Amino acid sequence: MDKDIKHSETHHHHHHHVHHKVKSLLNSPTVKLLVCFLGIFVAYLLFGIVQESIVKGTYGQHDKFTYIVSLVFFQCIFNAIVSKLILILRKTHQDTTPSKMYALSSFTYLFAMLASNYALEFVSYPMQVLGKSIKPVPVMLLGVLVARKRYPLIKYFYVLLIVLGVVLFMYKKPKETKVIDTGDLIGIGEFLLFVSLVFDGLTGGIQDKIRDKQKVQAYHMMFSMNIWSCLWASIGILITGEMYGLYTFLKVYPHVIFKMFLLGLTGAIGQNFIFLTIEWFGPLTCSIFTTTRKFFTILCSILIFGNPITQQQMFGTALVFYRVTMAEQIIPGADLSEQISLAGMEASGTSNMKFMLNGALTICTLDGANVEMAEEVGNENIFIFGMTVEEVEKRKKEGYNPKHFYEHNDELKQAIDQIKNGYFSPENPDLFHDVANSLLSENGDHYMLLADYESYIKCQDRVSELFKDPINWTKKSILNIAASGKFSSDRTIAEYAREIWGVTPTLTPLPHPHEGRPGTKHEGEAAAAAAAAAATTTNIHGSSSSLNEQGKK
Incomplete structure (x- = not known):
């Protein structure tokens, strides 16, 4: 019996240990990030495929699905059910937001959804997805015109890229006729996408006010917005008389019922993962995930449904999906890049040339790669300090003594003494002791750092002065980008x-x-x-x- 008890205790302990490990794994940031990405990516990828198959599909000989209000109604029902279940599981506090604020925001939210869905009757699905991706444009315009907001210059550049991308995607070469067809420029579908974006901008503005005043939780907003949208949509169904037509259509094509169910379910799951991503990792991560899935949604539409796309449209798509904020996270970039070696030596300049290509100014010595860069951009647009090759050779012949510079430069002496005495490592004073000693030993300062120190400090002063003048700094940054072409891989x-x-x-x-x-x-x-x-x-x-x-x- 004692053996059974011991075995039971051992089994219980092992089970508890495994449970603890699994719980720790599921709560790790990496797993959460992966779950959020896959949740958004898979849910909305399926959502896009199902939505296009419903709205753009042909049934029988020539029947089309035209019951857009009912379709949006079903989506809102699913969103409301899922958000309510999450609120019950989380046991959150009561929402005190006035109903009229939700009523207004849900009205604009519903109209944005209706307009984008109706647009599919007139434009391709890739065009619809691309159109919905330019949401920052109306948000910024409404912010500038209505709220009198000011945005950083880079944000206007970002919006300009988006507009240019959409123009390239929409532009069609004029037909060989003297009569100009305005439908070639903008049609009903494009207008509906514009209406959808305007209502998206209004919805965002109202939701911001709700968050600022009420401090409402995301799932409360998701539930209330969709409940009110169901009410508005039901009124629309009664006015249009869609319900009878939908009933007849589904009776003839019952397989569409499953598609509508799948559309509502994937949309609700995707929206839930968007809220979770924002809650756990912030809006930037969510933006990266949603941008990625939109690009692949367009790709799936082209591959699965055979939507044609030209090279010009591909380039336009790339411009729209290019995110300046994301580029700042993944592209090597800096205001100032330091490429420090000894004059006459050949340090690798490849990494520094990448920074130059992305607008960084360079502070450097006269080593091989830096000399090439200076030849291209001009000495006035690069910060060069230190000895020349001839001066280096002269010091080597005469016998380089690093202690001479240590003893004759008070600032340098103070810096090395602080390193040696543990100023930068108070918990372990001897941590950098060997570094300081090696610089002062006869053969230690191989790169003659102490000889170049004073010149380096003066050069950094020049950097600081220029940085106070953003216009001239930007001018030199642009010149560096323009001069970096020589360092392309092919050449x-x-x-x-x-x-x-x-x-x-x-x-x-x-x-x-x-x-x-x-x-x-x-x-x-x-x-x-x-x-x-x-x-x-x-x-x-x-x-x-x-x-x-x-x-x-």
Whole structure:
């Protein structure tokens, strides 16, 4: 019996340990982030596919689904049910927001949904998704015109990119006729998308007021907004008389019932994961997730439903989905980039050239890569400090003594003493002791840092002065971007091949690693393989030859 008790206790302890590990894993930020991403991505990807199949599909010979108010009504019901279940599970406090505020915001919310769904009768699904992606435009316009808000200059640039992208996507080459068809420029579908965006902007403004005044929780807002939207939609159904037409349609095509159920369910799940993402990781992460899923929604629409898209439209789509705020997170960028080596040495400049390409100014010594950059952008647009190559060689011949600079520069002496005495590591005073000693030893300061110190400090003072003048700083930043073209991969590889590696592209196809050499028993088999390879490599070697010629020029 004692054995049974011990076994039971051991089993209980093991079960508790496993349960604790699983709970810790599920609560980890990485797992939460992955769950949120997959929730938004999968739910809205399915939502887009189902929505397009319902609204853009053809039933029977020529029947179309035109019961948009009823479709939106079903979506709002599902959203309300899911949000109410979450409120019950979370046991949240009572919402005290006045009903009239929800009534107004739900009215604009419903009209935005109706307009975007009706637009699908006139535009392709990719166009609808793209149109809904430019929501920041009306939000900013209404903010400037109505609320008298001011936005950073970069935000206006971002909106300009969006507008340019949409224009490229919508623009159609004029037909070869003298009569201009205004329908080629903007039609009913595009107008409905514009209406949807305006109502989206109004909804956002009202919701912001609700959040500011009432401090309402997200799921309370989700529930109340959708309940009121159901009420408004039911009034619309009664006015349009859609219910009887929908009943007749579903009787003939009952499989649409399942599609409507799936549409409502995926939409509600997706909306729930959006709220969770904002709650756990903030609006920027949510923006990245929703932008990604919209891009793939367009891709799925093209692949599954065969919606044609031109190169111009692809470029326009890329402009719309380009997010300046996201680019700031993933593209190497800085106001100032430090590329510090010893003059005459060849430090790798590849990483610094990336910063230059993205607008950074550079503070640097006269090493190989920095000299190339200075030649392109001009010495007045780069911060160069330190000794020249000749001065470095002279100091080496005379015998470089780092202690001389330590003893004759009070500021430098103070800095090294602070490093040596534990000023920057009070809990472990000896942590950087070896660093300070190595700089002062006879052969320790290999890069002559102490010799360049005073020049570096003066150069940083110049940097600080220029940074106080944002117009001139920006001017130099733009000039750096414009001058960085020389460091593109194609030109760099061609020059490295010619001047460093000493190789030139060949027009002769290279043999396959497993092919035999001439005169061996595998020569016959190799000849056949080489003939096939020659046909497939002509374009590659032709491109290489062209690249080499460009390099020579």
